[in-house]
Amino acid sequence: MRKLLRTIFLIDLIEGLWVTFHYQHPKYRCTEQYPAERPKVAERYRGAPRLNTNPETGETLCIACNLCALACPEKLIVVSSERNEKTRRKELTTFTFDTSRCMFCGLCEDACPVDALELTQDFELASYSREGAIWDRQMLEEGPRPTKYKF
Amino acid sequence: MADTFLDSTELVLNMGPQHPSTHGVLRVIVKLDGERVIGTECVIGYLHRGVEKIGENRTYQQFAPYVDRMDYVASVSNGLGYCLAVEKLIGVEVPPRAQAVRVILTELNRIASHLVWLGTHALDVGALTPLFYTFREREDILNIYEKYCGARLTTHAFRIGGLQYELYEGFEDEVRAVCDTILPKIDEYEQLLTGNRIWVGRLKGVGILTAEECKQYGVTGPMLRAAGVKWDLRKAQPYSGYEQYDFEIPVGQNGDTFDRYIVRLEEMRQSVRIIRQAVDRIPDGPIMGKVPKVIKPPVGEVYVSIEAPKGELGYYIVSDGSTQPYRVRVRPPSFVNLQALDKMARGALVADLVAIIGTIDIVLGEVDR
Numbered sequence: 001m002r003k004l005l006r007t008i009f010l011i012d013l014i015e016g017l018w019v020t021f022h023y024q025h026p027k028y029r030c031t032e033q034y035p036a037e038r039p040k041v042a043e044r045y046r047g048a049p050r051l052n053t054n055p056e057t058g059e060t061l062c063i064a065c066n067l068c069a070l071a072c073p074e075k076l077i078v079v080s081s082e083r084n085e086k087t088r089r090k091e092l093t094t095f096t097f098d099t100s101r102c103m104f105c106g107l108c109e110d111a112c113p114v115d116a117l118e119l120t121q122d123f124e125l126a127s128y129s130r131e132g133a134i135w136d137r138q139m140l141e142e143g144p145r146p147t148k149y150k151f
Numbered sequence: 152m153a154d155t156f157l158d159s160t161e162l163v164l165n166m167g168p169q170h171p172s173t174h175g176v177l178r179v180i181v182k183l184d185g186e187r188v189i190g191t192e193c194v195i196g197y198l199h200r201g202v203e204k205i206g207e208n209r210t211y212q213q214f215a216p217y218v219d220r221m222d223y224v225a226s227v228s229n230g231l232g233y234c235l236a237v238e239k240l241i242g243v244e245v246p247p248r249a250q251a252v253r254v255i256l257t258e259l260n261r262i263a264s265h266l267v268w269l270g271t272h273a274l275d276v277g278a279l280t281p282l283f284y285t286f287r288e289r290e291d292i293l294n295i296y297e298k299y300c301g302a303r304l305t306t307h308a309f310r311i312g313g314l315q316y317e318l319y320e321g322f323e324d325e326v327r328a329v330c331d332t333i334l335p336k337i338d339e340y341e342q343l344l345t346g347n348r349i350w351v352g353r354l355k356g357v358g359i360l361t362a363e364e365c366k367q368y369g370v371t372g373p374m375l376r377a378a379g380v381k382w383d384l385r386k387a388q389p390y391s392g393y394e395q396y397d398f399e400i401p402v403g404q405n406g407d408t409f410d411r412y413i414v415r416l417e418e419m420r421q422s423v424r425i426i427r428q429a430v431d432r433i434p435d436g437p438i439m440g441k442v443p444k445v446i447k448p449p450v451g452e453v454y455v456s457i458e459a460p461k462g463e464l465g466y467y468i469v470s471d472g473s474t475q476p477y478r479v480r481v482r483p484p485s486f487v488n489l490q491a492l493d494k495m496a497r498g499a500l501v502a503d504l505v506a507i508i509g510t511i512d513i514v515l516g517e518v519d520r
């Protein structure tokens with residue numbers, strides 16, 4: 001009898017609909033309105049690469065040891081260096097990083113002995129061409145400048 | 152062959168590879184007699200990236216990020232299986248702290264994977280709402296991953312020998328909060344679905360696979376348990392310290408699609424139970440075992456399998472003594488479970504085929520590798 005009444009009055013469907021109805025309240029909204037609202041990613045987020053420089057002198061921290069290039073499974077980092085005759089130390093000349101092939105695994109970052117290479121919180125990496133995805137030393141040191149939209 | 156194809160009562164239909172209900176790029180060639188399915192054939196390989204071959208050309212550490220890309224909704228489990236296999240090969244002991252954190256993260260991943268399954272499966276069957284709710288809850292878990300290791304989907308959370316990252320401030324509290332919110336939410340999904348007559352009518356008695364058939368096909372995971380076999384590698388061959396935790400193995404009776412749904416929901420509750428026990432007693436100590444900088448295992452081979460959200464996930468690694476594996480073979484649960492599709496679909500209605508594909512919980516990244 002009870003079962004019949006439940007069937008006739010569609011109780012099971014109404015129970016389900018109540019759950020949906022209960023979430024209509026605006027306080028349950030959880031959609032982020034990107035790009036008007038930019039997400040705040042975690043501190044450890046593995047995003048765009050950055051080649052850190054010394055904040056006082058502006059000199060690069062990289063010692064051109066090539067360990068990051070060796071650690072990378074995709075072999076997408078190319079480091080070239082030149083021996084400085086005066087100080088007898090290796091100095092970084094160019095550094096390229098192909099973001100289009102990178103899978104942001106973090107192995108290069110872990111391999112760097114001086115924390116020069118870092119994967120940062122920037123996540124907007126789109127570019128208009130394939131060449132644009134290959135970042136050179138200047139781009140890596142200054143960071144990307146994504147368009148900020150006004151709403 | 153030609154006359155069977157030209158027979159007026161039989162129809163050959165291609166489902167996929169772009170069909171939204173095939174969960175990726177699976178193509179199923181279906182032979183129909185009216186509304187009845189009289190045979191299916193799967194065409195796979197659209198997502199083949201040659202992960203096993205890549206493994207032969209990478210060092211042991213370098214291959215770890217690639218395994219995340221096989222079953223991308225359960226990447227942490229994939230990473231755990233690979234790390235355990237290499238650790239066994241080189242004989243490294245993982246510190247207890249790392250083991251406890253691994254258990255927490257893989258169990259969270261099991262919940263996340265089942266949530267994706269529940270949302271998409273309900274969507275296939277025609278219930279649109281659960282998808283939004285399950286993805287909302289999954290977001291909390293992904294946020295924990297993002298804070299812990301810096302990535303949400305392809306996490307690369309574990310390293311061979313332990314962990315790369317120490318826990319962040321407030322990790323325990325966030326994990327407890329997720330546990331507290333997820334339990335009432337699971338009840339809510341049940342309220343939405345379990346009693347719903349359309350849901351019950353679409354799932355009950357559809358795609359039955361008996362225990363005997365499951366064993367013949369090598370089907371593992373929730374599909375095997377729904378058929379009534381109490382087999383869970385976490386209990387049968389405990390790894391990563393699972394023997395310390397107290398949990399039940401949920402089993403079904405009929406082995407139909409509805410039972411698989413109930414078993415997976417119950418598994419989420421059991422995962423919450425494991426996480427609560429683990430997070431209360433994370434031991435102190437190091438997070439990385441004694442692993443050499445260059446991993447050069449002795450000549451030999453190893454097979455390690457774990458209970459991934461979808462079933463038994465195994466890694467078979469052959470070492471020739473160099474820094475790169477000689478062969479990496481993956482036993483993906485989805486690939487093996489997908490074999491049973493034909494058995495389950497024969498005699499079913501064509502509309503049930505969608506429910507049957509959904510209930511296997513395949514991820515094509517893992518089927519095709």
Ligand code: SF4
Nearest residue numbers: 072102103105106108
């Ligand atoms: S994040 Fe991984 S794939 Fe990308 S450059 Fe670093 S090591 Fe290579």
Ligand code: SF4
Nearest residue numbers: 062063065066068112
């Ligand atoms: S590992 Fe660090 S220091 Fe060495 S080359 Fe790479 S960025 Fe420079």
